[in-house]
Amino acid sequence: xxxxxxxxxxxxxxxxxxxxxxxxxxxxxxxxxxxxxxxxxxxxxxxxxxxxxxxxxxxxxxxxxxxxxxxxxxxxxxxxxxxxxxxxxxxxxxxxxxxxxxxxxxxxxxxxxxxxxxxxxxxxxxxxxxxxxxxxxxxxxxxxxxxxxxxxxxxxxxxxxxxxxxxxxxxxxxxxxxxxxxxxxxxxxxxxxxxxxxxxxxxxxxxxxxxxxxxxxxxxxxxxxxxxxxxxxxxxxxxxxxxxxxxxxxxxxxxxxxxxxxxxxxxxxxxxxxxxxxxxxxxxxxxxxxxxxxxxxx
Numbered sequence: 207x208x209x210x211x212x213x214x215x216x217x218x219x220x221x222x223x224x225x226x227x228x229x230x231x232x233x234x235x236x237x238x239x240x241x242x243x244x245x246x247x248x249x250x251x252x253x254x255x256x257x258x259x260x261x262x263x264x265x266x267x268x269x270x271x272x273x274x275x276x277x278x279x280x281x282x283x284x285x286x287x288x289x290x291x292x293x294x295x296x297x298x299x300x301x302x303x304x305x306x307x308x309x310x311x312x313x314x315x316x317x318x319x320x321x322x323x324x325x326x327x328x329x330x331x332x333x334x335x336x337x338x339x340x341x342x343x344x345x346x347x348x349x350x351x352x353x354x355x356x357x358x359x360x361x362x363x364x365x366x367x368x369x370x371x372x373x374x375x376x377x378x379x380x381x382x383x384x385x386x387x388x389x390x391x392x393x394x395x396x397x398x399x400x401x402x403x404x405x406x407x408x409x410x411x412x413x414x415x416x417x418x419x420x421x422x423x424x425x426x427x428x429x430x431x432x433x434x435x436x437x438x439x440x441x442x443x444x445x446x447x448x449x450x451x452x453x454x455x456x457x458x459x460x461x462x463x464x465x466x467x468x469x470x471x472x473x474x475x476x477x478x479x480x481x482x483x484x485x486x487x488x489x490x491x492x493x494x495x496x497x498x499x500x501x502x503x504x
Contacts, residue, residue, distance in 0.1 A: 210282070212246040213275045215239055216254060220264055220272035221365070231345055276366045276481065283482030290487050297326035300488045303339035303351040304331055306434065307454045308475055312352050312372065312496070319495040327488060336410075340364045343478060350492055351478040354452075356414050358471060368484055370477040372496055375452045377414065377471040380438070382445040386464035394422035394468075401429040403438040403449040411435065415450045418471055439463055 218228045219239075229236045243262070247254045254268035264272060300320070304313040309331065317329045332339075332348060339351040344366055354375065355361050363369035381389055381397065388396045402419075404412040404426075412428070419426040430447055432438045436455040441447050443460040452473060456465045477496050479489055 208249050208271075209246065210278060212242045212249070213271065213278060215242055216246060216264075216268060217272045217275040217366075219243070219255070219262060220269065225262055231341060279366065279480070280482030283480055284485070287483060287486040291485070295326060296324040296487055296491060298328065298488070300327060300329045300350070300492060301348045302329055302331050302492070303334040303342060303348040303353075305335055305339070305352060305354055305475075306333050307375075307436075307452055308352050308354070309333060310457075311454055312475065316352075316492065316495055320492060323495075324488075324491060327491070329492070337408075340367070340478065343367065343480060346480075349479070349483070350489060352475065352496075353478050354473045354475050356410055356471075356473045358414060358417060359410060363476075364478065366481055367478045368481050370479070370484075370493055370497060372475045372477060375454050375473050375475050377418075377450055377468045377473070378453050378456055378465045379448065379450050379468050380442045380456065380459065380463055380465050381448045382442060383462050383464050384445070385448070386466060389464075389466055394419060395424065397448050398422075398424035398426075400427075401447040402426040403430040403432055403435075403441055403447050404428050405435060406431040406433060411451065414471060418450055418468065 215228055215232065218231055219225065222228060222231075225236045225239050229239045232239070240262075243255060250267065250271060252267040253265050254271060255262040255264055302313065302316070313331050317331065320327055320329045332342075334342065334351070336351070336353040339348060339353055342348040343351045344364070355363075379389065379394065385396070402415065404415045416426060430438070430441055432441075435449070435451040438449045438451065439456070439459050442449060443463045445462065450468060459465050477493060479493070483489055484493065
């Protein structure tokens with residue numbers, strides 16, 4: 207019988223390509239990962255990886271087994287959900303990762319509604335960007351993630367997850383008041399000589415900003431980096447820089463700042479759960495709140 211935890215390590219190796227990355231995900235040493243993969247090979251009765259010095263590459267059998275891992279995990283999630291559905295009382299922890307920009311609009315109302323409907327359920331919010339939340343979700347460090355994807359990048363939902371769209375969040379360009387009229391009349395091109403503000407690399411927000419500017423005929427000169435893009439608005443208000451950011455972050459722009467729509471650009475805010483877990487009672491309750499569905503989906 208194949209060991210599921212070892213299959214997960216093989217799946218993670220297929221995704222990340224390095225034993226060290228798999229070791230970091232699982233909190234073990236690289237030698238422990240290699241040992242577990244050798245044991246999995248014995249269980250499978252076939253070579254699963256090629257060893258080239260310190261590098262491991264999946265064989266055809268290894269790739270096939272790694273692909274099947276997601277189906278196995280989804281089946282186990284469904285089995286766990288079937289057992290939990292027999293308990294009428296929702297209780298315990300529900301760990302929810304949430305992108306910082308969606309905490310006020312999504313996470314806070316979600317916590318309030320869940321506590322009101324299910325007093326014994328303890329929703330716990332973990333602020334995390336998608337690049338951090340998705341690995342935690344896949345490794346069961348989170349039960350649900352409120353995440354986002356940019357339409358323009360065309361990135362599919364992460365493997366092994368189910369994405370439930372919540373709403374679209376358009377992008378806007380934030381400029382000093384004096385530049386609002388020129389941007390409305392002539393587009394982003396009038397901002398080519400200004401300093402720009404964006405998130406530090408690597409960042410999908412930064413990718414989108416650069417892409418939008420290049421579509422307007424120039425490469426932006428990014429002089430300021432802000433982890434919290436909401437705070438970038440205060441720099442825009444000085445009159446010496448501009449930025450592109452999600453509309454969710456612009457509910458209270460400071461004085462002397464204009465926020466203008468950026469047609470054709472935006473992102474989808476979505477809830478991510480592990481495939482097969484969506485009918486577990488606590489998750490079904492959370493998804494019902496997020497989508498406006500019935501309070502009890504069991």
